[in-house]
Amino acid sequence: MPRAIVCLLDSVGIGGAPDATAYGDEGANTVGHIAEWAAAGKADRDGLRAGPLNVPNMDAMGLGAAVKLSTGNLPPNLSATPRGGRFGVGREVSKGKDTPSGHWEIAGVPVPFEWGYFPHEEPAFPPDLIAAFLERTGLPGILGDKHASGTDIIAELGAEHIRSGKPICYTSVDSVFQIAAHETHFGLDRLYEICRQVFELTAPLKIGRVIARPFVGETSESFKRTGNRRDFAISPPEPTLLDRNAAAGNQVFAIGKISDIYAGSGVTHKLKGTGIPQLFDKTLEAMEMAADRAFIMTNFVDFDSEYGHRRDVPGYAAALELFDRRLPEIIAAMRQDDLLILTADHGNDPTWPGTDHTREQVPILVFSPALPQGEIGIRQSFADIGETIAAWLGLAPGRHGKTFL
Ligand SMILES: O=P(O)(O)O[C@H]1O[C@H](CO)[C@@H](O)[C@H]1O
Ligand SMILES: [Mn+2]
Ligand SMILES: [Mn+2]
Numbered sequence: 408m409p410r411a412i413v414c415l416l417d418s419v420g421i422g423g424a425p426d427a428t429a430y431g432d433e434g435a436n437t438v439g440h441i442a443e444w445a446a447a448g449k450a451d452r453d454g455l456r457a458g459p460l461n462v463p464n465m466d467a468m469g470l471g472a473a474v475k476l477s478t479g480n481l482p483p484n485l486s487a488t489p490r491g492g493r494f495g496v497g498r499e500v501s502k503g504k505d506t507p508s509g510h511w512e513i514a515g516v517p518v519p520f521e522w523g524y525f526p527h528e529e530p531a532f533p534p535d536l537i538a539a540f541l542e543r544t545g546l547p548g549i550l551g552d553k554h555a556s557g558t559d560i561i562a563e564l565g566a567e568h569i570r571s572g573k574p575i576c577y578t579s580v581d582s583v584f585q586i587a588a589h590e591t592h593f594g595l596d597r598l599y600e601i602c603r604q605v606f607e608l609t610a611p612l613k614i615g616r617v618i619a620r621p622f623v624g625e626t627s628e629s630f631k632r633t634g635n636r637r638d639f640a641i642s643p644p645e646p647t648l649l650d651r652n653a654a655a656g657n658q659v660f661a662i663g664k665i666s667d668i669y670a671g672s673g674v675t676h677k678l679k680g681t682g683i684p685q686l687f688d689k690t691l692e693a694m695e696m697a698a699d700r701a702f703i704m705t706n707f708v709d710f711d712s713e714y715g716h717r718r719d720v721p722g723y724a725a726a727l728e729l730f731d732r733r734l735p736e737i738i739a740a741m742r743q744d745d746l747l748i749l750t751a752d753h754g755n756d757p758t759w760p761g762t763d764h765t766r767e768q769v770p771i772l773v774f775s776p777a778l779p780q781g782e783i784g785i786r787q788s789f790a791d792i793g794e795t796i797a798a799w800l801g802l803a804p805g806r807h808g809k810t811f812l
Contacts, residue, residue: 493774
């Protein structure tokens, strides 16, 4: 009996989105540029990695071929000829180049509305929203109130935050209200509680997520974010693949950030994990526990949060290589009728200006022991992934997307 596993490599885009210009991202290509920089010796870091990008296992599943299909160019050290599975390219129809938009569409639900965004101005947040927030929480004020990178802003304002007790509030090009606060000086539960308050206040503005960004350390040089990030997210507007599989009485394993991204909806088993190795361990654990018709989905967030937003090319390359080294463990744990899909939710080209996501197409790399090698082309919506999995698991067809198997 079938099962399905999705490894979502957060932000591992492959360029070529036809609407990239509208986002200022024409030419962005996360995998392609990392491979180019690595081949040119520009992704070396002592003690971490060196030389051309080395991802033979993903490449065998069609990573190089997918980049070529997406952009017309084969990046250095990747191959145009996969050695197993089916490869293709996913094109997003939802307008946001953010995590929930990508994930919901992958689970069969393109986002039918425009998210609310905060302007690239200071203050970024509407004064009446902040006034209501301060009134509800009794806080003495906020710091930040602008677009920022989360690591930069804690270095800039962390000390003042500790002194004043004012939380650091910031946003980005995504539909987010983020709050950074110190885990002990401010308190983790208190941070979660004020996020909950903001989440209620921002719901009418269609803000996708309020994100708690706890950190530790005592000085600007040593402040460090912890794994206790928590996302308070709007619920998807229609039942996703997760809801549909759970409603059919099947297991749905949400690993890492997945449960938060779908607001917990349709999740029957939630497994926490931080970092690529632990997320792999949890995925393997879920594969051991999973019954027939189970759906397992893991979000590997580090590509995005640790390397993409930080514009860290060697770090991103090393993370891809680490993922690639462990991929055979998942393949070895697969049963004959398990389906594995590697894909991504958007791009985050670490060679691109700024620190935000980039509008890109994504790889769709499909593997099942029984499935012959082949190509699935450029899919016109990420929803084709969800629809294919739904069919694989024996669920009734959904409202969006077409199966590609
Ligand atoms: O710079 P950090 O705090 O990592 O923020 C990033 O993380 C947010 C959620 O993925 C994005 O919108 C981007 O702003
Ligand atoms: Mn993402
Ligand atoms: Mn991100």
